[in-house]
């Protein structure tokens with residue numbers, strides 16, 4: 001049985017959100033580990049919930065229609081105007097719409113998971129854009145502008161969740177570490193590339209973000225250590 005920690009009520013196991021407050025039901029709050037609830041759960045015959053028909057269109061057909069349109073665009077591009085790469089933008093748009101918008105909504109993906117997933121998809125999209133724009137020769141636009149800001153957006157989202165929800169669960173900290181590592185890696189790679197004379201950066205944005213991420217780590221470490229201290233005081237009577 002699922003459990004809403006906010007409303008303090010048990011919720012049907014098929015539901016992903018609390019019917020009272022609408023908040024996401026974190027699997028770690030499930031009360032299956034509690035013997036009484038486990039026995040109760042087996043004794044009760046729960047009705048099977050059916051989703052409304054609307055969601056199934058969004059889930060299956062919408063992505064398929066977009067895929068067909070993308071394939072048509074690519075074929076037209078190759079047949080009519082093979083010199084330009086305009087259909088690459090259509091394909092990139094398709095990946096973004098399905099991966100970042102349609103899939104998470106249809107499958108009710110938790111926000112934190114989505115933030116991580118978006119970083120990976122959007123990085124791939126940014127690199128694909130680079131290839132579409134200048135035939136694989138890296139240009140400063142995505143490497144030095146788009147990619148770093150993408151990770152900063154992820155970090156800000158997670159920071160806001162930590163500040164407003166006051167929750168210090170593992171997946172939040174995991175997502176923050178993931179995003180910060182993603183933000184640090186481009187700068188480290190740029191330094192290596194400059195050392196080896198492969199690429200010279202034209203802006204200081206990556207550099208600034210590198211230090212912003214370090215400051216972010218320090219702030220979060222302080223917040224977490226205080227919460228850790230409070231937890232220890234409460235639970236261990238220190």
Ligand SMILES: [Zn+2]
Pocket residue numbers: 004005006007008018019020021022023
């Ligand atoms: Zn609730």
